[in-house]
Amino acid sequence: MAIKAETRKRLWGRSGNRCAKCRAELVRSDEGGLPGAMVGEEAHIIARSPGGARYEPLDPKARDGYDNLILLCANDHSEVDAQPSRHTVASLRTMKRRHELWVKSRLHGPTSDNGPTLVTVMRSGNDLWPLINRAFGWQFGMPEGLSEEEEDLIDSALQTITDWCDISTDVELQGLRSVREAKRSMTAEVDSLAGAGFLLLGGQRQAAWGGGEVTGPVVVLEVMRPEDLEPLRLPATEQGASAPEARDRS
Ligand SMILES: [Zn+2]
Structure with missing residues (x-):
């Protein structure tokens, strides 16, 4: 199963095209690319395959669903997957939610x-x-x-x-x-x-x-x-x- 276009759109939109961890500006790998922006990675919170970070049995649909994805820069994707005991499922979900709230309050914040x-x-x-x-x-x-x-x-x-x-x-x-x-x-x-x-x-x-x-x-x-x-x-x-x-x- 692949990640649906609609899910990707939602993930990128709600993340404000930024890494949920360091907030660096990101571009999609299928886009031309802004100067100074890094390529974003749609990371799985619960790994896609056995042996991957935070792997546990999960319905294939949920695995590639919005709730199991977090948008990260390449550096933070590697770090998060290399340290699954520090970056648990719960802490990544919180990171994602906090980041999306930050984006929301920033977009709507007054000048x-x-x-x-x-x-x-x-x-x-x-x-x-x-x-x-x-x-x-x-x-x-x-x-x-x-x-x-x-x-x-x-x-x-x-x-x-x-x-x-x-x-x-x-x-x-x-x-x-x-x-x-x-x-x-x-x-x-x-x-x-x-x-x-x-x-x-x-x-x-x-x-x-x-x-x-x-x-x-x-x-x-x-x-x-x-x-x-x-x-x-x-x-x-x-x-x-x-x-x-x-x-x-x-
Ligand atoms: Zn980052």
Whole structure:
């Protein structure tokens, strides 16, 4: 079995034509090639054949499927396959997901913004829906020093929420039942974060793209441990909540 054209297209698109490990710019081997770009390799997470890195029995379709592939530069492909105990199936999946999130937030990231954003604790999909509905982009924050499982959990929660953001206009057009489904799915992510001891904070701010021609709302999502909440408090709240506004008027 070979990798389907559609799978390849998805892999390259979601990777932003960059190596998931070092983020070097890559070109397809069947393309002419940009100066300074390296040839990308569609690497198998679980090896294609017995004896290969991370090999285990797998359905042939799944083996060449999107979930089992990661786009890497030649150097990192060799390294990843030479050190399968360091680069496990789980760690490669996390690497891929983090990279795709990075590409996504980079593509949608604003070129300028207007200072700090007020974030509040998100308790359910009901809190999240008005923030993500019709948002132009997003920014993420997460704590340092996470375990692999914690990273996995947070990546998948943020991925689900931004996936709903991507299609929010369509979901709204489909009607209330679809909106409810989106909210329920996001509530499940908030609950699984809470179950692992994390809080999700969310806010929105206006941002500009491309020198200010396009402006729109950006969603700010921050995953935190409750004990890290304290240092986040803005100095303004200590001096009175209206301080920044008062400064603007003067
Ligand atoms: Zn690389």
